[in-house]
Amino acid sequence: MKRITLVAGLLGLGLAVWMFAQYGVHSILSLIAACGWGVLVVIAFHGIQVCLSAQAWRIISSGDPGSPHPPAQDVFSADTRSRSHGAACAGGHSRLPLGDYVLLRCVREGINNLLPVAQVGGEVVSSRLLARRGLGLRQAAAGTICDLTIELISQIVFTLAGVGLLLFLVKRSTATDRLMESAVVLLAIGVTMFASQWLGAVAIMEKLLLRIAAHLGWSGAAGIRGIHAAVLSLYKTRHNALTGLAIQLLAWALGSVEVYLILHFMGHDRSIAVSFVIEGVGEAAKSAGFAVPGALGVSEGGYVVVGSLFGIAPEAAMALSLVKRLRELAWGLPSLALWQWLEHAWVTHNPGQERSSCP
Template structure:
């Protein structure tokens, strides 16, 4: 029997799981699980914080969408996007591709839907870069740990190159070049052209000509990143090791930077936890507690992710019906 060859995403996912298990075993599985259990009902608060982040991420997506939709569509589809990105063995953009397709099925033109996802992603990663730079600055001021800062800075530099490349791709004709090549290849080989391709570059250019919308989305995303630091703050408060919100922001921002730099690892499994352990050590936090923080932050991935996947399947099979929208001129 011929078995399918594992993809690079499956291999990255496996490597991340191995890293996470190795961390737990190295620092003592009993201590980590005991710390995890001590968080208690604080885990519910972390889930609530994450739900707020996802919901407002949908609002930010709605801000850059140049088409009318029901108020709940983008928050619901953002939920699906996040669920796929954190739970399935795909790079952390697989859910965004699905989100664009599902948005098109809700009555939005394919190129407009795809352009909104690309613009939303650009705003998201750009504000994440600013958030991470803020965290790195606070880390240097509060700890003076140059060795750890160098490691964190290297991850941040890698992430920054990715953000800059994504920006150049969107603003200087890269999307148009890709669109033309896909259309030419499809025409030459008699393939059907994906619905969101033809007109994508024009739709994306129209989105970038609405700086007010992009600014609103950026403000929302920046608020979401800062709000997310409550997850770390809550967990450590329940563990009896309270830290200031600035320190929680440092741990949150720089662990996300490491995760973003190694985006090929699905859900950043292992990467996020290793970063939290390294950063928290600079603040004198025991590695067992730091690893417990990382594991508690995985709980919302499951609690919100599993229903998100169920919603995805309901949408795919038509159990959640599209809401017809009036397709007037793009705003």
Template sequence: MTRTAAILLSLGIAVFVALLAWQGAGAVAATLATAGWGLALVAAFHLFPLVIDAAAIAVLIGGAASFADALRARWVGESVNSLLPAGQIGGPVLMARHLAQRGIAMHDAAAAVTVSTTMQSVAQIGFALLGLLMFAAFADDRGAGTIHALHLAALGASGVLAVAVGAFYYAQQRGLFGRFSRLLGKFFGPHGAMASATRADAIDAAVRALYRRRGKIAATFALSLIGWLVGIGEVWLALLFIGHPVSWLDALLLESVGQAIRGAAFAIPGSLGAQEGGYLLLAHVVGISPEAALALSLAKRARELALGLPGIVYLQWSERDWRRRRTPGLPLAD
């Protein structure tokens, strides 16, 4: 973990603990406990958007790998992003590595993950704006001041995310991987730099080639947007089991704006603290208590653990098995 990541993680933990203490950790825990085994159903429901997000990657890799490979890669990437202090970089890197271990050329795997990640972020911005438009159109009885404050918060978060995505896309078009590889070569010496730069240039070329496949890009964007929309059901179910049911419109607002705030805090591992603060901001708007808002965030954290820990275990097994297959004479994993 870099020093910056450690500082941001510490800051996120401090905000997370402070918010729990402010609202009363006991009251939040009691609210969450109301859900009981319903939390398992919330975790199971997340499999639907996970499958859809895997389909968004499968569209880009075509027949080079099976859908099961894309699904496992997506599972691994999401698990790493949620649970390990690697920011939002570790997940995509390991997704590409996992696909490459399944027979896809590394430059094609890296390109598919890069473009898919970009399109998912663009769809996330569209999802946030859709949530705002729907809420403004059908929930104008919440008070003009409240809606105005909500718009400012959501648009601010979406703006930060849009700037980051725009810069990422621009860097891709300018040869992101090749430039980064050559920069590393200047710092760490020329040994192996030429081969590394050649591989990085191949990734850049594959990325640009994918962006020219407009049909695939449109399909990936559409599937990513559908995945975000399906995620509304997770919020709706969680609050239902917690004992604070909301309408689908309110669930849309919580998920769309909440995810925009979380996305804007992408530099913080797991967006720790940012997600909780976002739900607290939205609690009054949708008419739930602060304790319920924090319990909703903890329900999502519990889902990340329920699906993420097995994902990390699978990643370790997969890496070990792959290494054994590449080393003659070593027994294969059971």
């Protein structure tokens, strides 16, 4: 796996270097410099998306969207952690404050965007930290699986809407046909992922992990027992899945505002509808390049292709992608440091063993 990641990373890097040489490094950097203080606006604006995604995660994980936050809003409070765990044991629902999920959402994005983990390592790390916080391993893993699935489905809906709008705004061409085919493939992947969970894929994975753990003598893995039932239970709780889906869609839609702002600051103004299409297709290209660390080169290529349909010069599309990468760095680097801090700050109640289930 490491070898595949290394090869994919080198190919992505080679593609990115080729595009820089092809379209001119000086021209691309000049467009980025033209943004000036606008880059800080873009970086700050992303905070809204982080909070929305964190709230969607909290809702699907807790199974109780209407529950009030704990009186103490200090997300690092040991007393809050204790009350959170007690509430989880009593009612099977998370009472963790939104602040905890915001921090973990930052960690998720930082790991997925900046480390060679195929864009899923952040979910693994954040699930473990969420379990440590008092939610329990089974509940934390189930909530994260549901959130990841709902996020993927919301991205598919967003991408399909973007491709549909693209067909309305421009004439049909080979490029639009390819984008439509990619959208259909993405839709099939999303439907398969969701359906497989209902058909028992999580249960199979659970049994496999338990057998491996038993063979290797790992005691902590017992905490995931019943995760399949937990996943289905979270999907069925009230209208939480639909609420989470709506919030995630809003978060994706705000990404088009980010594109609009970047193009505006670069002096290449386009309508919000065009920005919606660019963001939808650009994020789909990034997801398609999950095997490449940071989707390096793949993401830039996606913006160049869709940007050309709206008369955006390749160097401007490259600059757009790089400003978004600057935003990822601005959020990601502190988030990696935050991850290391949380590993020590969010300690378990029983040293050396994570609390995996309620007594």
